[in-house]
Amino acid sequence: MLSHFNFRVILQYLPLFLKGLWATSWISAISIFFALLLGVLACSMRLSSTGFLKKTAGVYIESMRATPLLAQLYFFYFGLPTLHINLNEIQTGILALSLNSGAYIAEIVRAGIVSIPDGQTEAGTAYGLTYLQRMRYIILPQALGVTIPALLGQFIVLVKDSSLVSLISVLELTRAGQLMASERFMPTEGFFTVAAFYLVIYFVLKYLSTLWQNRLIYREP
Amino acid sequence: MIRFNDVNKWFGANHVLKDINLHIQPGEAVVICGPSGSGKSTLIRCINQLEPIQKGEIFVDNIQVNKRATNLTRLRSQIGFVFQQFNLYPHLSVLENVVLSPIKVKKIARREAEENARELLERVGIPDKADDYPSQLSGGQCQRVAIARGLAMNPKVMLFDEPTSALDPEMIKEVLDVMVELAVEGMTMIVVTHEMGFAREVAHRVFFMDEGQIVESNAPDAFFDHPAHERTKAFLSKIITHN
Ligand SMILES: Nc1ncnc2c1ncn2[C@@H]1O[C@H](COP(=O)(O)OP(=O)(O)OP(=O)(O)O)[C@@H](O)[C@H]1O
Ligand SMILES: [Mg+2]
Numbered sequence: 154m155l156s157h158f159n160f161r162v163i164l165q166y167l168p169l170f171l172k173g174l175w176a177t178s179w180i181s182a183i184s185i186f187f188a189l190l191l192g193v194l195a196c197s198m199r200l201s202s203t204g205f206l207k208k209t210a211g212v213y214i215e216s217m218r219a220t221p222l223l224a225q226l227y228f229f230y231f232g233l234p235t236l237h238i239n240l241n242e243i244q245t246g247i248l249a250l251s252l253n254s255g256a257y258i259a260e261i262v263r264a265g266i267v268s269i270p271d272g273q274t275e276a277g278t279a280y281g282l283t284y285l286q287r288m289r290y291i292i293l294p295q296a297l298g299v300t301i302p303a304l305l306g307q308f309i310v311l312v313k314d315s316s317l318v319s320l321i322s323v324l325e326l327t328r329a330g331q332l333m334a335s336e337r338f339m340p341t342e343g344f345f346t347v348a349a350f351y352l353v354i355y356f357v358l359k360y361l362s363t364l365w366q367n368r369l370i371y372r373e374p
Numbered sequence: 375m376i377r378f379n380d381v382n383k384w385f386g387a388n389h390v391l392k393d394i395n396l397h398i399q400p401g402e403a404v405v406i407c408g409p410s411g412s413g414k415s416t417l418i419r420c421i422n423q424l425e426p427i428q429k430g431e432i433f434v435d436n437i438q439v440n441k442r443a444t445n446l447t448r449l450r451s452q453i454g455f456v457f458q459q460f461n462l463y464p465h466l467s468v469l470e471n472v473v474l475s476p477i478k479v480k481k482i483a484r485r486e487a488e489e490n491a492r493e494l495l496e497r498v499g500i501p502d503k504a505d506d507y508p509s510q511l512s513g514g515q516c517q518r519v520a521i522a523r524g525l526a527m528n529p530k531v532m533l534f535d536e537p538t539s540a541l542d543p544e545m546i547k548e549v550l551d552v553m554v555e556l557a558v559e560g561m562t563m564i565v566v567t568h569e570m571g572f573a574r575e576v577a578h579r580v581f582f583m584d585e586g587q588i589v590e591s592n593a594p595d596a597f598f599d600h601p602a603h604e605r606t607k608a609f610l611s612k613i614i615t616h617n
Contacts, residue, residue: 276461279422280527281451281479290474294465 159339163346166333173329174350180247180325181312181354187251188311189304192258197288199263210259217256222314225249230321246318254311261303265296298366305362312354326350375400375531375562376421381430383416390416391427392586398564400530403557405573405594406566408583409609414566417583418533421564422453435530451479454524454532458540460516462508468495468519469504472526480527487526494522498552514545521552532556534565568613570598582606 163170198210217225226249233240240248269292277287297304316327330347334340376398383391390413398404406414419425420432423439423446432439439449463471472491476482482490495501498518500511508516517537524532534553538546550572557563557576567573573580573594580597582590582605590597590606601607 270461272457272459272461273463275424276455276457276463279424279450279453279455280475280523281447282475283447286478290478291463298465 158345159342162333162337162339163342166329166337166343166346169329169332170326170346170350173324173326173347174353176243176323176325177312177315177327177350178354180243180250180318180323181308181315184247184250184254184311184315185308187247188254188258188307191251191255192262193293195255195259196262196266199259200266201284213252214256214259217253218260222249222253223317223320225253226317226321242318242321242323245321246315246323250311250315250318253314254307257307257310258304261300261307262293262296264303265298265300266292268299269295301362301366305358308358308362309355312358313351375402375435376564377431377433379431379433381420381427381432383413383420383425383427383429390586391420394430394586394588396581396588396591398562400562401560402578403561403563403565403576404579404581405577406564406581406583407568407570407573407609407613408581408589412583413586414583415535418455418535418564418566421531421533422450422455424455447479451475451527452530454521454527454529456517456520456524456532456534456537458536460508460513460520460540462516462519462523464508467505467507468500468511471508471519472523475523476526491522491526494525495519497525498522499548512545513541514548517541517545517549518552521549521556525556530562532561532563534563534567536566536568538567538569570613574598582609584609 195210195213198206199214201207226246229240229245229249230242233245273291273295274287277291282290315325319325319328319331322328326347330343332343333346334343337343376396378394378396381391381394382389394417406417408414416425420427421434421439423444427440430440434449434453437444437449439446463474466474469488469491472494473484473487476487476490477484492501492504495504498521500515500518503511503515503519508519511519521532521537537553538549541549546569550569553563553565553572554576565572565577577594579591580594581588582597582601582603584605590601590603592602597606598610601610
């Protein structure tokens with residue numbers, strides 16, 4: 154199959170692909186950052202004993218997980234301007250990706266937190282730490298450690314999902330492929346190249362998560 | 375120092391503490407023993423409000439602990455608690471385990487907290503383990519770190535919940551030695567344990583609990599040599615033949 158590839162055109166479009174790769178990377182990176190913040194926050198709310206916080210977090214998590222990302226994206230893209238909230242396409246994309254992924258991360262982190270033995274919470278409580286201090290210094294460092302593989306999976310989903318923002322005409326990796334496919338009628342070459350670049354991002358993420366895990370790793374008692 | 379007035383506690387329908395009254399003087403070392411499920415752990419966990427009580431009053435240093443207005447963080451920073459399973463923080467080094475609460479709760483400067491922690495590790499006999507992680511220590515060493523962690527808050531009272539029952543026999547002594555020393559130095563302590571040698575050596579009083587009640591309390595020699603209640607006798611004969 155490769156022998157039939159028109160590498161000359163791929164090369165010609167390389168600057169466009171690199172631009173797309175760059176856009177996909179930073180849009181994903183920012184979204185991952187916000188998704189993590191949101192996820193940890195929503196998860197803390199869901200595990201708190203205050204009914205209102207618990208419910209709010211529950212509604213957020215369920216509604217994000219129960220509806221398609223594409224619908225959410227369109228909802229923000231068309232809905233927010235009618236509320237006089239004007240975000241550009243990229244901001245809208247980051248908003249949708251962060252909110253969507255945050256809900257999944259909340260559940261991943263929750264699974265990590267409940268896997269930490271009660272004795273840890275008890276020790277922290279007995280030694281005067283507040284709820285937030287226990288989370289910050291005792292529970293989360295351990296919970297994040299055990300959830301890194303699942304978080305990595307979610308980050309990869311986010312990167313792949315970021316291809317949806319091409320539908321609100323953000324120039325990122327998938328959009329670059331679409332352009333090449335439609336301008337030169339070469340969908341195979343176009344999307345093959347797109348896939349190859351996603352694979353590159355995947356390996357970078359995987360490498361980073363290994364570094365992260367090695368930093369957090371400790372031997373079990 | 376610690377006073378219980380008619381304390382009652384239920385877990386659902388399970389009446390776990392029944393009309394507990396006790397008064398522990400500053401500098402007193404008290405041992406609590408009794409069969410499994412009699413409420414020993416629950417009793418000491420109520421003192422720092424790890425468990426709430428439903429009826430009665432508990433005072434620590436003349437402050438009523440089971441009131442909404444009580445500053446629990448302050449209360450807990452005056453009470454050291456040593457768990458059966460150590461409950462050290464596995465992701466933190468020994469030194470960090472000891473300094474975490476002094477820094478975050480008592481707002482002591484890190485330098486000072488670390489100095490103090492190293493002194494305490496020296497005192498419990500493991501000065502060279504400061505930079506190790508709990509998983510690299512033996513059970514006895516872990517429990518001594520846990521004691522140092524408790525002492526680092528400069529507490530008025532130390533509570534121990536079966537501190538040696540998760541340990542291999544050869545490690546029990548090293549932990550008990552540290553506790554004996556504390557008692558001799560005049561620390562107020564309540565120790566749930568079945569280590570009768572410890573009780574005889576340093577306890578001022580021994581309490582026997584059964585089915586949520588303090589059935590008998592006495593000075594250790596009298597307690598062991600002339601138990602008054604049938605239930606105490608039965609219990610003691612069991613643990614003594616078992617030892
Ligand atoms: N968190 C809890 N929820 C419900 N019931 C509990 C809880 N903790 C303890 N109990 C019950 O309370 C009673 C007293 O338990 P407690 O742990 O205080 O006993 P103990 O004397 O410390 O026993 P052991 O020697 O086995 O540690 C038991 O019947 C136990 O089943
Ligand atoms: Mg117990």
